[in-house]
Amino acid sequence: MCGIVGLYLKREALRPELGALLSDMLVTMSDRGPDSAGIAIYGDEGPGLKLTLQSDRPDIAFDGLAEDLGRAIGAEVSVRVIDTHAVVSLPHERIAAARDFFSDKDIRIMSAGERMEIYKEVGTPQSVVKRFGLGSMAGSHGIGHTRMATESAVTTLGAHPFSTDIDQCLVHNGSLSNHNYLRRMLARRGYAAQSQNDTEVAASYLSWRMGSGATLGEALEGTLADLDGFFTFVVGTEKGLGVVRDPIACKPAVMAETEDYVAFGSEYRAFSNLPGIDAARVWEPEPATVYFWERS
Amino acid sequence: MSTLDLAETSLRDVNAALQSLNGTTNQTAWEVLNPRGAHALAVGLDAPVEVRVKGSTGYYCAGMNAEATIHVEGSAGPGVAENMMSGTVVIEGDASQYAGATGHGGLLVVKGNASSRCGISMKGIDIVVHGNIGHMAAFMAQKGNLVVLGDTGEALGDSIYEARLFVRGSVKSLGADCIEKEMRPEHLELLAGLLERAGADATPEEFRRYGSARQLYHFHVDNAGAY
Structure with a gap:
């Protein structure tokens, strides 16, 4: 339905x-x-592009994410964790590098946007x-x-x-x-x-x-x-x-x-x-x- | 006037109160406040009472109605007056899809527009729509009358059996086996009565009549090889 x-x-x-x-x-x-x-x-x-991320293990996956991601893509990033989601702000031109960074992590990219954030879960x-x-x-x-x-x-x-x-x-x-x-x-x-x-x-x-x-x-x-x-x-x-x-x-x-x-x-x-x-x-x-x- | 307020009383209790009325009741005038799009409101009534719903309703309002007169002072969601047996249902606003579906009797009046599949499989109900109707209206209609003061969508009367369809405005297209038919004196008389009962400001001569060509539901021996 x-x-x-x-x-x-x-x-x-x-x-x-x-x-x-x-x-x-x-x-x-x-x-x-x-x-x-x-x-x-x-x-x-936001400042830069916003990625909305989701993880089934947010306590582990999002721990120290700002530093790890920032180092990996060579830019300053901010991370706001909300339950199983996190909204990451990063410079537009680093999005491809960020996608590479997340590709082998227990983290899914739900959306990318200047203004949009997506929150969705089972329940x-x-x-x-x-x-x-x-x-x-x-x-x-x-x-x-x-x-x-x-x-x-x-x-x-x-x-x-x-x-x-x-x-x-x-x-x-x-x-x-x-x-x-x-x-x-x-x-x-x-x-x-x-x-x-x-x-x-x-x-x-x-x-x-x-x-x-x-x-x-x-x-x-x-x-x-x-x-x-x-x-x-x-x-x-x-x-x-x-x-x-x-x-x-x-x-x-x-x-x-x-x-x-x-x-x-x-x-x-x-x-x-x-x-x-x-x-x-x-x-x-x-x-x-x-x-x-x-x-x- | 007895009042039921859905802001204070549950839908189940409101319906139970209305359904418990029978032909001997002295409480014949009711109003229902704060419907707020509730589903299955005033279904299964079986007494000659009058119910005014003060707002818009959700799915299946006034379904299976017998004898009662139900006014919705707003718009109605899908399946309003579905399988009505008798009585009258009046929608002051618009009706969503399959209004009056499978209705056996009574009168359904929609003062605004009705959307798709209005009167689908109607079995004796009279439906008068003051505005326009959507596609596939009166699909497989078997008996009764559908009157439309405005225009119709595509495939009017597809696979129709024996219902009569009267349209004042344009018909976007006719469905399979539905054709325009001659308007005879008895049809003008019937239509005049329906328009009057529905409070519709129109004259029967403005309408065209449509119905079944009766080619689809009779078995033709020439087609035996296809089975």
Whole structure:
């Protein structure tokens, strides 16, 4: 089944509340997917590039990481450990060296971004929100996912959001049927998948298209022609959010817009605590139609 | 007027209170506060009572309704009035997918738009949508009437049996074995009654009628070799 949520703030004054609003939406969708949960949040730009890392043994893996990584890549880095995750800030040009450093460690790189951080784990949405303190995070926009696994195992790497390029991420409700073919095609184009998950392939597809010069809107339009299966996608980029549903549109989706925000939910329930929701414009995104909201 | 508040009373208790009503009750007027998108609200009612839901509902609101009149003063999630037997359900806002699916009787009115698969497998229900409807409406519809004041999506009435479909706006495409049919006096009379009951501001002459070509569900001996 799976539940997905997204929130794009139009009013800057609401930014300190993004984490609290989005966490509440996510927890409300627990019934749709209690096995894992995750959130991608677009906060302030850090010094340099931010890598969000995950380890099953954070006590060992992240111990002394700032010094070891700094020495290995010849740059000053900062490390902020949050439960099983750590957010590392490093100079842009050292990212390849950092990837080399992590390749033989018990550490996974979940995302890289100027502004985006991803937190995802196995467990109920409530527990994931609590472990990472998502409720107190600030930002301009974010997306979240509660997972009921179908296409791959219940693991941290199988949880959403998936990020396959700088500041890009994807959450998905549905299942794809041509992901094995696409996984091979995208690997040949430099987008090698880390998991067997179908959604990661969709994320790579969007990254490949945008990396080849397509706009977010054009990349989303491309999913309608090139992806086979059921999907409601919500995509995050540095600038904003995008939404697209497959032409059959059996995976639910509802949106709400006020002067302050644009919100996405698998169900209306997800909106019930948003400010001013009673007066919001609420509608269902049309099948096979691309929607996106971006900062200029 | 009796009031049930979902901010204070559990969904299960609200439904139990409504479901316990029978034809002899004197408490015939109810309102439900703070629905906040709750699922399966006011399902399985079986008494001639009136229930006003003050807000939007989630999946399966008013499912299996018999005799009751249920107003949703907001929008309704997927499967509203699914398998309704009789009574009336009115949605002031929009309805999500498969509104009125498999309904055997009664009247479902959607004052906004209804999305995909509206009236799928309908079996005698009357559905009046004031706005537009999405794709695959009245798929495999068997009996009843679907009235749309606005436009329809793709594949209207695909594989339809014997329901009547009346559309005032445009039809994006007709599904397999669904064709436009002549509007005869008895259809105009039927439609006038439905529009009046649904509080719809339209005249029957503005509509076109669609229904089954009856080519798909009759066995043709010429096709025997295909089996």
